[in-house]
Amino acid sequence: MAIPTFQRKICLLGDFAVGKTSLIRRFVYNRFEEEYLATIGVLVSRKEVILPHGIVNLLLWDLAGGETFVHMEEAYYRGAAGALVVADITRPDTFGLLNVYATSFLAINPQAALVFAINKVDLKEDFTEASKRAQDLSARWGAPHFFTSALSGEQVQTAFVTLARLTIESHST
Amino acid sequence: MPDPIAILKESEWGEVCARLNIMFAWADQNLVIRDASRRLRVTVGRDLTGRTLSEAFPNLLGLEDELRRIARGQAQPWRIPGFRLSEKHLQPYDVLFMPLTESGGLLMVVRQMDIESAMERELRQQRNEMALLQEQLETQTEALQLTQARLENLERERKSLMDIIALDIQSALSIAQGYAEWLQRALADSAMSQYEQALKLITQETEHIGELVREVQAFQRVERALESMAWRPVELAKLLDAVTGMWRDIAKLREVDFEIHAKSPAPGISGDPELLCEAMDRIYNYMLFLADPPATVRVELNAWPGWALMRFTCSRIRKEQALLEHRSGHALNARQRAFQLQLARARIIAEGHGGHLSLSDETDKNAVLFWLPAESAPSDEALPAGVKKPPFQVKKRPVEETRTPSASKWITAGRESIRIDVEKGRVWLNDELIKLTDSEYRLLLYLAQHVNEVVRNEELQAHLGKDGRPISLASLRVLVWRLRQHLGGNEGAGQYLRTVRGFGYLLVS
Ligand SMILES: Nc1nc2c(ncn2[C@@H]2O[C@H](COP(=O)(O)OP(=O)(O)O)[C@@H](O)[C@H]2O)c(=O)[nH]1
Ligand SMILES: [Mg+2]
Numbered sequence: 001m002a003i004p005t006f007q008r009k010i011c012l013l014g015d016f017a018v019g020k021t022s023l024i025r026r027f028v029y030n031r032f033e034e035e036y037l038a039t040i041g042v043l044v045s046r047k048e049v050i051l052p053h054g055i056v057n058l059l060l061w062d063l064a065g066g067e068t069f070v071h072m073e074e075a076y077y078r079g080a081a082g083a084l085v086v087a088d089i090t091r092p093d094t095f096g097l098l099n100v101y102a103t104s105f106l107a108i109n110p111q112a113a114l115v116f117a118i119n120k121v122d123l124k125e126d127f128t129e130a131s132k133r134a135q136d137l138s139a140r141w142g143a144p145h146f147f148t149s150a151l152s153g154e155q156v157q158t159a160f161v162t163l164a165r166l167t168i169e170s171h172s173t
Numbered sequence: 174m175p176d177p178i179a180i181l182k183e184s185e186w187g188e189v190c191a192r193l194n195i196m197f198a199w200a201d202q203n204l205v206i207r208d209a210s211r212r213l214r215v216t217v218g219r220d221l222t223g224r225t226l227s228e229a230f231p232n233l234l235g236l237e238d239e240l241r242r243i244a245r246g247q248a249q250p251w252r253i254p255g256f257r258l259s260e261k262h263l264q265p266y267d268v269l270f271m272p273l274t275e276s277g278g279l280l281m282v283v284r285q286m287d288i289e290s291a292m293e294r295e296l297r298q299q300r301n302e303m304a305l306l307q308e309q310l311e312t313q314t315e316a317l318q319l320t321q322a323r324l325e326n327l328e329r330e331r332k333s334l335m336d337i338i339a340l341d342i343q344s345a346l347s348i349a350q351g352y353a354e355w356l357q358r359a360l361a362d363s364a365m366s367q368y369e370q371a372l373k374l375i376t377q378e379t380e381h382i383g384e385l386v387r388e389v390q391a392f393q394r395v396e397r398a399l400e401s402m403a404w405r406p407v408e409l410a411k412l413l414d415a416v417t418g419m420w421r422d423i424a425k426l427r428e429v430d431f432e433i434h435a436k437s438p439a440p441g442i443s444g445d446p447e448l449l450c451e452a453m454d455r456i457y458n459y460m461l462f463l464a465d466p467p468a469t470v471r472v473e474l475n476a477w478p479g480w481a482l483m484r485f486t487c488s489r490i491r492k493e494q495a496l497l498e499h500r501s502g503h504a505l506n507a508r509q510r511a512f513q514l515q516l517a518r519a520r521i522i523a524e525g526h527g528g529h530l531s532l533s534d535e536t537d538k539n540a541v542l543f544w545l546p547a548e549s550a551p552s553d554e555a556l557p558a559g560v561k562k563p564p565f566q567v568k569k570r571p572v573e574e575t576r577t578p579s580a581s582k583w584i585t586a587g588r589e590s591i592r593i594d595v596e597k598g599r600v601w602l603n604d605e606l607i608k609l610t611d612s613e614y615r616l617l618l619y620l621a622q623h624v625n626e627v628v629r630n631e632e633l634q635a636h637l638g639k640d641g642r643p644i645s646l647a648s649l650r651v652l653v654w655r656l657r658q659h660l661g662g663n664e665g666a667g668q669y670l671r672t673v674r675g676f677g678y679l680l681v682s
Contacts, residue, residue: 007227007234041256042265044232046231046234075251076253078236078239079235079238091308
């Protein structure tokens, strides 16, 4: 019997410079680079994840960040099975935007799965405030959250694999 | 604009492509490509007909459901700006998917991103970078403000130190002067023991003055980051043991005991062991001053992330001291001020190591906290950045003669800026006559006679002594310091009078 294979489009959402591109780079190529380059348009990267359910071929859509794209978001969100919604632990204002991104993403893909990533934990020692806000988010959206670092690689794999699993379980084709 | 489908139907494909600058493929309802424009084939670099859309363009994987819905007219046409045709293609395209109503199926139109939208994206990137830079600027400003606050603190400390010292020097001086006058007037008298008593007091007070001056010098050196610190790894626990050992006997006489609690492993730090010993010394002195015997001084050595912390507390504190407001110099008597001075010096040493000293206020009022950065890089940058202040000014006494003498017997030094008229015993600094005391002159002359040679401390002490008794090392240092001030301090010719640490002095020719 052939192993089932799934194709899943995943969007990375979040304010600019929170580390979306870096998280993909860490997950797909296991690399980290210091320089910040805003993504122009969309870059699609692929990564295979093996789960008990089968092989999941993740298509990671890296979008240009920032609010200017709000009027075009539909173009990027369509057809996605899940989203990794990213905040930067050192910039509290990026937390507030998580709800905005989650809302507009689910408006277009109501069945999609969400995972929150609180990124750059290598830069901060005290998580108390961030933990509270992340727990609120998880409760509100029924979605897990992870404290990640694209720099150290901490929790990056777990966050993406969890998202892959959720897209299979919630959205089986 | 005419319907592109209509144009496509009527024209040769190549001509249409050229005119609208577009590439396209069209696929049936199963998303299998039926035909594609030549330019698209060339761009992708292979034949497209017969493949599915997602085989031909792997970035479309996962979108099959959505594309089928568009082909069937169940979903709106879809435009994706800035899309890459494959992972290898970095060029962004505007891609449009729309249903072909007549033939049934899907039309994929691919157009190079227009210049405006490319530019808009470029601008957005720049804006994002600026926003990021601004954030960084804000954090750096904060850090700068912190540093400035520290410097201001240091400056405050300096001012109060100067006030204290000025007062103490004044009173010590007036005592010494008073006794000296009294001695002169009473010279005819014969009660020798009284003279001895007076002389003892004068000596005592002048020694005190010397100490205060050294205090000022030490402060000046730290403040201007000139204190040479011998950086090396320091084992704090050992250092603490050593200092405590020295204090234990003195403290026992006053019924004060020491307790050391060192967390293991002790935090590793780098620093100047001598200076750190001195700081601990000062803190112990302060704690003994606070203690109400019988009492125990407790020292805890703790490791924090990034810091080593030494916490000094005392089990019983003298009532009047407990009430004493540590922080302000107000209404303190001379003795209390002197002890404040101890802490001021310890604080300067802490700051010189990139750490700090604080007094905890709330729970137990009299704890002294001495923080040092753990594993700090052995770098001079950790020293307080040198706030350039004019060196401690010594008032120049008026001089009678200001004309450069013609030829007599000369010795020059300090790149010709210092000239000594040996016959007349006069010194000229850049064509200005300066007045030196006898000992200062003798010191300068001796160094000038051994120009470019390191002269040993002992040799200078012996040379400057009287009746075969050498002067003390402390007096020599004060003398050198005074001479240097006469020569214009470290910014002027004073820089040519060099200290060779632990050995002696050198005057450059
Ligand atoms: N220290 C640290 N820096 C990170 C981390 N992730 C991203 N960065 C840095 O943050 C900046 C923006 O990252 P990027 O991935 O381009 O953000 P994007 O705009 O969300 O795609 C870059 O300078 C990265 O090097 C992280 O986990 N830790
Ligand atoms: Mg990016």
